[in-house]
Amino acid sequence: xxxxxxxxxxxxxxxxxxxxxxxxxxxxxxxxxxxxxxxxxxxxxxxxxxxxxxxxxxxxxxxxxxxxxxxxxxxxxxxxxxxxxxxxxxxxxxxxxxxxxxxxxxxxxxxxxxxxxxxxxxxxxxxxxxxxxxxxxxxxxxxxxxxxxxxxxxxxxxxxxxxxxxxxxxxxxxxxxxxxxxxxxxxxxxxxxxxxxxxxxxxxxxxxxxxxxxxxxxxxxxxxxxxxxxxxxxxxxxxxxxxxxxxxxxxxxxxxxxxxxxxxxxxxxxxxxxxxxxxxxxxxxxxxxxxxxxxxxxxxxxxxxxxxxxxxxxxxxxxxxxxxxxxxxxxxxxxxxxxxxxxxxxxxxxxxxxxxxxxxxxxxxx
Ligand code: EPS
Numbered sequence: 001x002x003x004x005x006x007x008x009x010x011x012x013x014x015x016x017x018x019x020x021x022x023x024x025x026x027x028x029x030x031x032x033x034x035x036x037x038x039x040x041x042x043x044x045x046x047x048x049x050x051x052x053x054x055x056x057x058x059x060x061x062x063x064x065x066x067x068x069x070x071x072x073x074x075x076x077x078x079x080x081x082x083x084x085x086x087x088x089x090x091x092x093x094x095x096x097x098x099x100x101x102x103x104x105x106x107x108x109x110x111x112x113x114x115x116x117x118x119x120x121x122x123x124x125x126x127x128x129x130x131x132x133x134x135x136x137x138x139x140x141x142x143x144x145x146x147x148x149x150x151x152x153x154x155x156x157x158x159x160x161x162x163x164x165x166x167x168x169x170x171x172x173x174x175x176x177x178x179x180x181x182x183x184x185x186x187x188x189x190x191x192x193x194x195x196x197x198x199x200x201x202x203x204x205x206x207x208x209x210x211x212x213x214x215x216x217x218x219x220x221x222x223x224x225x226x227x228x229x230x231x232x233x234x235x236x237x238x239x240x241x242x243x244x245x246x247x248x249x250x251x252x253x254x255x256x257x258x259x260x261x262x263x264x265x266x267x268x269x270x271x272x273x274x275x276x277x278x279x280x281x282x283x284x285x286x287x288x289x290x291x292x293x294x295x296x297x298x299x300x301x302x303x304x305x306x307x308x309x310x311x312x313x314x315x316x317x318x319x320x321x322x323x324x325x326x327x328x329x330x331x332x333x334x335x336x337x338x339x340x341x342x343x344x345x346x347x348x349x350x351x352x353x354x355x356x357x358x359x360x361x362x363x364x365x366x
Pocket of ligand 1: 293
């Protein structure tokens with residue numbers, strides 16, 4: 001299950017090609033609306049004010065409402081691009097932005113917004129993952145869900161990470177698991193937006209229903225592919241699987257997830273051992289840096305190497321992590337469907353093998 005995307009933030013359209021989708025999956029343009037809307041800009045005052053329609057056209061790979069097994073091409077036309085916002089910085093490098101590295105790599109500059117480096121590109125990842133999530137849900141009962149677990153230095157207060165209330169998460173613009181804290185986050189973001197600065201965030205994803213056995217043992221480990229997939233999202237600076245970096249301070253006697261006939265007693269491993277799923281909930285956490293397109297002036301360089309004052313105008317996200325929950329879910333789903341199909345191809349006749357331990361009764365965290 002391979003995905004490639006194309007298009008620039010301010011070009012005429014963005015799109016993707018999904019290759020390797022099994023035939024016979026019911027798919028229509030309407031399937032994409034909900035997830036694309038969860039990710040979209042312009043829904044609240046806390047994200048970029050750009051209003052894109054984000055309507056998917058299916059160009060190929062679907063006949064009479066069913067996938068055919070041939071490449072699925074999806075297209076979304078950009079309807080609210082405004083390249084003139086970028087005129088002032090068209091020949092400047094925003095500190096902390098990919099402007100400079102793209103320049104060094106390609107020797108050219110696409111001044112239309114972030115071009116390929118814009119988070120606009122993540123739209124197509126979410127669109128491609130709609131197909132993956134549908135197949136995973138229908139064939140395996142897999143559900144991939146995420147929530148924001150930190151914004152700046154604010155963490156949820158009144159919540160149980162082992163029993164996330166998904167209705168609460170979906171009912172607020174931050175995908176935040178603690179409903180009572182949402183007004184505080186609104187005030188936090190309002191103050192941040194007025195200040196012209198930006199802030200980072202952390203997004204957790206939990207995939208349930210993943211059977212044991214998905215993943216490759218050495219190259220293409222499930223956790224390795226998840227890390228690469230999540231790290232490939234714009235602005236990501238860190239990925240953890242299970243307890244992640246907290247495992248450094250744990251004793252082995254604590255970290256090992258004890259197995260009983262009734263289930264695992266904990267899930268420090270995050271549902272992966274040796275690159276292969278255990279059948280427990282898959283747990284990933286992703287760190288987003290504060291975005292670099294700021295109204296606050298800073299000295300920087302232009303493409304001639306001259307020192308200039310850089311101020312970014314336009315419609316930007318003061319915290320790109322706010323819209324990142326559906327994107328992280330998408331990347332996890334894309335890895336899972338690929339691993340599921342690879343597992344089916346190689347080991348389709350094997351298993352389930354006894355003893356098969358049920359998913360853990362509860363998920364423990366450090
Ligand atoms: C983005 C900058 C803004 C955001 C964009 C991501 O776009 P513009 O180039 O129009 O200023 O609106 O996000 C989207 C358009 C989107 O659909 O996610 C950036 O610099 O990453």
